Amino acid sequence: MVENRPWLTILRHALLLSGVALVAFPIWIAFVASTHEGRALIAGVLPLLPGDQFVANYSQILGSGVEQAGAVPVSLMMANSLVMALAIAIGKIAISLLSAFAVVYFRFPFRMLCFWIIFMTLMLPVEVRILPTFEVVANLDMLNSYGGLSIPLIASATATFLFRQFFLTVPDELTEAARIDGASPFRFFLDILIPLSRTNIAAIFVIMFIYGWNQYLWPLLITTDPDYSTIVMGIQRMVNVADTQPYWQLVMATATLALLPPVVVVLVMQRLFVKGLVETEK
Template identity: 60%
Template structure:
């Protein structure tokens, strides 16, 4: 930075590097443990360098099945969790952006009352309404289905509020110009609002994907079969009170695989994510 002495810059870099080491070391240690045999992990100290069981451990976890979760492979759990996270993220964005579009650009009776009803649901998270929601899933036969995993978590008052606040910044002249050019509601939404909202959508997608990926309570209730579980639930089931009964090498593999997809989503969408959070002028 301009006006900063080399000593201050050096200290700042040292602090930054130390912070990265503190945050990254547990992840590295988990990766190292995932490449060793169970006997090596149970016989401390664990080496600080990767072992020779990388391919064997990861192949066993991904395709061979894990005993403590009914012989289901981690690959199946990753698929279930990915479908759930994508379904929640995409569903929340679609429902919220359409709701905000209707509230801002259409005039109909009780419009603001509906908005405040949506806003009030912020005080009713899934944990509060979990019993009636579960009863609805049972009545519709959605237990152990992807629909049961995703549908109850799709509605989002927060995303609706964020899209509404952004749509309120759209100049009225732009709406009038689109109307003069003969653009109907659908064309205005598709050709104008969606391109303007892409950074907001990207930022929300990252947040909502991680929200769906880390869900624990709802998947625990709505799934009974091991092959419909998510990777977060599987991690809990794989750990026993007795170290000897826990396949720690597979637990470490599952832990690494559980954090890879969210990291990839953040890395691939980092530019759009940051832009969507800090951009104020459209």
């Protein structure tokens, strides 16, 4: 018989609510700050309730931007970040699926050597190889382009490793059945492996989308045209202004909007994301 302890249930819920409040409070402060005038934020007392400048502040950053930060509308920067994040996430998944499929199901010379070479690239993040990568992108005339923003970041040893580990758990009977039915390797890949991998794909998509959305150094290096600025670059430019005080209400409004796409992706794919991380057969 399980002993009922109401006080223990109350304590657990109190701890959970405290954790939620600890995480949500800075986000609430950022939103509140985005609805006030600038002078209210530098007066020494930070307001805790929304102000009356919500429409004005958000209309300014979405429409005309901030002059000190290049006057690039936040809507354009968010669109650039969205294109970059989607291209990186989808590209990483597509290439990793194919590479893991080749390593697991094809017996070619130096197969495991190829896999370990891919895996060792984990020790070479973009910051380490940024100069040769920049030179290649520049020589291919891909500066100030969506291809230059996303293609150099598409390869992923992490996703290849995770898909390989999952493919190794697929029963050999499925492969034999597909071969007996006359399915080609690519048909087996499309009709069997990809549907079985949907939870892994969802989990990796969420992780890689957030990775692409938060990129700062690489877009800063290869973009000189303000029309290709990303949202993270825009926040940094709004904060680091010379000879004047940053418009903190506009900075907080931009930061609040920058939270929305990753939050939407996590909420939409939450069930598959959690399932892909905790399933026992993975």
